[in-house]
Amino acid sequence: xxxxxxxxxxxxxxxxxxxxxxxxxxxxxxxxxxxxxxxxxxxxxxxxxxxxxxxxxxxxxxxxxxxxxxxxxxxxxxxxxxxxxxxxxxxxxxxxxxxxxxxxxxxxxxxxxxxxxxxxxxxxxxxxxxxxxxxxxxxxxxxxxxxxxxxxxxxxxxxxxxxxxxxxxxxxxxxxxxxxxxxxxxxxxxxxxxxxxxxxxxxxxxxxxxxxxxxxxxxxxxxxxxxxxxxxxxxxxxxxxxxxxxxxxxxxxxxxxxxxxxxxxxxxxxxxxxxxxxxxxxxxxxxxxxxxxxxxxxxxxxxxxxxxxxxxxxxxxxxxxxxxxxxxxxxxxxxxxxxxxxxxxxxxxxxxxxxxxxxxxxxxxxxxxxxxxxxxxxxxxxxxxxxxxxxxxxxxxxxxxxxxxxxxxxxxxxxxxxxxxxxxxxxxxxxxxxx
Numbered sequence: 001x002x003x004x005x006x007x008x009x010x011x012x013x014x015x016x017x018x019x020x021x022x023x024x025x026x027x028x029x030x031x032x033x034x035x036x037x038x039x040x041x042x043x044x045x046x047x048x049x050x051x052x053x054x055x056x057x058x059x060x061x062x063x064x065x066x067x068x069x070x071x072x073x074x075x076x077x078x079x080x081x082x083x084x085x086x087x088x089x090x091x092x093x094x095x096x097x098x099x100x101x102x103x104x105x106x107x108x109x110x111x112x113x114x115x116x117x118x119x120x121x122x123x124x125x126x127x128x129x130x131x132x133x134x135x136x137x138x139x140x141x142x143x144x145x146x147x148x149x150x151x152x153x154x155x156x157x158x159x160x161x162x163x164x165x166x167x168x169x170x171x172x173x174x175x176x177x178x179x180x181x182x183x184x185x186x187x188x189x190x191x192x193x194x195x196x197x198x199x200x201x202x203x204x205x206x207x208x209x210x211x212x213x214x215x216x217x218x219x220x221x222x223x224x225x226x227x228x229x230x231x232x233x234x235x236x237x238x239x240x241x242x243x244x245x246x247x248x249x250x251x252x253x254x255x256x257x258x259x260x261x262x263x264x265x266x267x268x269x270x271x272x273x274x275x276x277x278x279x280x281x282x283x284x285x286x287x288x289x290x291x292x293x294x295x296x297x298x299x300x301x302x303x304x305x306x307x308x309x310x311x312x313x314x315x316x317x318x319x320x321x322x323x324x325x326x327x328x329x330x331x332x333x334x335x336x337x338x339x340x341x342x343x344x345x346x347x348x349x350x351x352x353x354x355x356x357x358x359x360x361x362x363x364x365x366x367x368x369x370x371x372x373x374x375x376x377x378x379x380x381x382x383x384x385x386x387x388x389x390x391x392x393x394x395x396x397x398x399x400x401x402x403x404x405x406x407x408x409x410x411x412x413x414x415x416x417x418x419x420x421x422x423x424x425x426x427x428x429x430x431x432x433x434x435x
Contacts, residue, residue, distance in 0.1 A: 028111020
């Protein structure tokens with residue numbers, strides 16, 4: 001083999017390699033990593049990226065729904081990045097209007113290539129609901145009661161639910177006698193007041209929130225009671241107005257009727273009388289008494305009695321008048337009259353009852369301050385000649401009567417209060433001048 005043949009062969013190989021390399025560089029752009037679809041929430045940033053062959057380096061253009069997106073057009077919205085065959089489009093703070101088809105075209109002098117992808121923009125989801133389904137910690141319980149009584153259904157339920165109450169499958173009608181009270185965070189009470197037989201039934205409560213619902217039920221049974229006819233309150237015996245001496249006791253009484261038994265209230269000038277050390281009120285079902293001991297001038301005034309029941313009421317008015325106590329009465333012993341022919345016990349005048357307390361007489365006796373000596377007094381009993389009567393001693397100076405004075409015998413009685421505030425009674429006869 002001639003010496004030049006190896007050198008010639010090597011030159012031919014090198015030329016062939018150079019020709020093949022040149023042919024490889026003379027090709028249109030080709031996407032080695034094309035676009036892919038994206039889904040984003042409103043407000044997020046989205047990044048589209050591709051890789052392209054760069055021999056020779058292509059010109060890359062981005063499109064949105066066929067419209068060119070040029071650098072500098074909206075720098076706050078779009079950002080374009082090119083780095084050694086990696087081309088990216090960043091869309092910031094996407095909105096519903098950014099939901100579209102995006103494409104990219106790469107072009108050089110040997111040709112071009114393109115690819116596209118879809119951007120889907122969706123609203124952000126609501127925050128996760130962490131509410132738990134309602135749960136009853138205390139359920140309704142069955143109740144039995146008598147007509148007219150009050151009952152209460154109690155529950156405890158978690159989850160901050162709204163409550164729906166039903167009776168026998170229909171919504172419960174609330175009012176003055178039926179109401180629900182929220183006692184605390186999870187504590188509820190259904191009140192049924194003044195129950196009637198019609199309130200009997202199945203009561204159900206349903207608790208509902210965003211996580212679900214729960215319910216429970218119970219039965220109410222109201223026993224009917226026999227009703228007595230209602231009789232309006234009435235005063236049968238009315239208290240009478242009194243005039244009482246200061247220091248004495250005033251007592252008022254009344255008899256009443258009505259069904260149900262009426263309440264009895266004693267009032268003074270419209271205000272209820274409160275029991276005290278001097279004011280005593282004793283009441284039974286159909287009668288009452290009101291007593292004031294050791295009355296004072298301040299007790300004087302207008303009083304009233306009020307009786308009342310569900311059928312009606314009646315009022316009676318009366319007054320209390322206080323009379324000031326008088327000074328102690330002086331009782332002067334009457335002189336004895338004796339008859340020589342007929343001795344009668346009626347001629348004696350009894351000694352007055354001595355007491356440290358005031359003497360009270362139902363019928364005050366007017367005793368003469370000065371007893372005149374009669375010339376010949378007549379004795380009413382027995383009939384006999386009237387003898388001359390000796391002149392009784394008198395604390396006043398002696399005087400000669402101008403004419404005879406007639407006397408009669410009268411009965412008297414006395415009432416004495418001793419130191420223990422107890423009464424003592426006495427009686428007798430006394431001579432009274434008829435002049």
